[in-house]
Amino acid sequence: MDIREVDLNLLVVFDAMARHHSVNRTAEAIGLSQPATSAALARLRLLFDDALFVRAGAQMEPTPRALELAPAVRRVVEAIQSEILQPAGFEPATAQRSFTILTPDIGEVAFLPGVLRRLRQAAPHVKLLAVSKPRTAAATALENGEAELAVGFFPDLQKAGYFQQALFNTTYVCIACARNEAIGARLTLKQYLGAHHIVVRPDGREHFLDRFLEDKGWHRQVMLELSHFMSLLALLPGSDLVATVPQDIATVVGRHIPLKQIDLPFRPPQIQVQQYWHRRMQDDPANRWLRGLFYEVNRRDAGGQMPS
The missing domain is CATH 3.40.190.10 (Periplasmic binding protein-like II)
Structure with a gap:
């Protein structure tokens, strides 16, 4: 028997017959007319080459073949109903993933x-x-x-x-150790470019600010290049170094070490922070x-x- 030739709706009729032992009650349970249910039963008999259900008094009793098939058919129907036809959902309170x-x-x-x-x-x-x-x-x-x-x-x-959703816009600020007396509250462009800079490029990525400065032909005096912003916690205190970082980094670093924030001698670019997901996850x-x-x-x- 080739499954491609099997109408799986017939299994629903079989399962209902196995439970109700009646063509009329089966028809009511699955929402078919009595003639349509009788026709489905006839197709089932042809499919399995067995009478499957025969009249015994007021009921249609299963044959040995039907009794053999009934548990497996029940499992298939339940699996389709509970695992395949149920709408996708996600319950955060009980999810373990x-x-x-x-x-x-x-x-x-x-x-x-x-x-x-x-x-x-x-x-x-x-x-x-x-x-x-x-x-x-x-x-x-x-x-x-x-x-x-x-x-x-x-x-x-x-x-x-890809889909994207904006979270917020932020920008860059210049920070230094609060005890760094060589750096004032404001810098001219010449002073800024000549200062001793720490540059952070996570994973070696070119930063948005790098392109901005290069497009203007401005080159900083970079003394140290890092891969992690949090290294600034150990490297800024007691040094004459400055770092130009996203505002959130300045906020986090400033919660742990004394900082001074320096006005930049130019208007820095805006950073649009977003979240992204692939289109195959759109409806998940x-x-x-x-x-x-x-x-x-x-x-x-x-x-x-x-x-x-």
């Missing part, structure tokens, strides 16, 4: 604390894995399901096949819930500050 988020270390300190607090309340068994990848690798990770969401500045994902309930959570926790109005 892990989500992978693409975000640089700035995202880990800026976006995840608030999300984690919400998870502990609404989804206590859900885990997050934060991964930092070069921008060019982010698309592959989202396409193949290695990650569910990318949060941050990912201009390479602004293309067909779990992904929809996850990005909704990130949006609720991290969205800011213009001028809004990073939550504490």
Whole structure:
């Protein structure tokens, strides 16, 4: 018997007959007319080359072949009803799964604390894995399901096949150790370019600010290049170094070490922070819930500050 030639609706009729032992009651249970149910029973008999159900008094009793088939047919019908035909859903309170988020270390300190607090309340068994990848690798990770969401500045994902949602706009600020007397509250462009700079390029990525300065033909005196913003916590105190960093990094670093913020001698570029997901995840309930959570926790109005 070739399954391609089998009408699976016949199994629903078989299952109902096995439970109700009546053509009329089966018809009522599955919403068919009595003639249609009788016709389906005739097709079942032909399919299995067996009478399957025969009249015995007021009921249709199963044959040995029908008794043999009944448990397996019941399992198939239940599986279709409970596992295949049920609408997709996601229950955060009971879900036990892990989500992978693409975000640089700035995202880990800026976006995840608030999300984690919400998870502990609404989804206590859900885990997050934060991964930092070069921008060019982010698309592959989202396409193949290695990650569910990318949060941050990912201009390479602004293309067909991806959805994006804006969270907030931010900009760059210049910071230095609060005890750095060589640096005042304001710098001329010459003083800024001549200062001793720490430059942070996570995963070796070219930063938005780098392109901005290069386009203007301005070149800083870079003394140290780092891969992680949080290294500034150890390197700025007691030094004459300055760092030009996204506002959120300045906020986080300033919570741990004494800083001074220096007015830049130019208007720095704006950074649009967004979350991105691949189109195959657009209608996935779990992904929809996850990005909704990130949006609720991290969205800011213009001028809004990073939550504490």
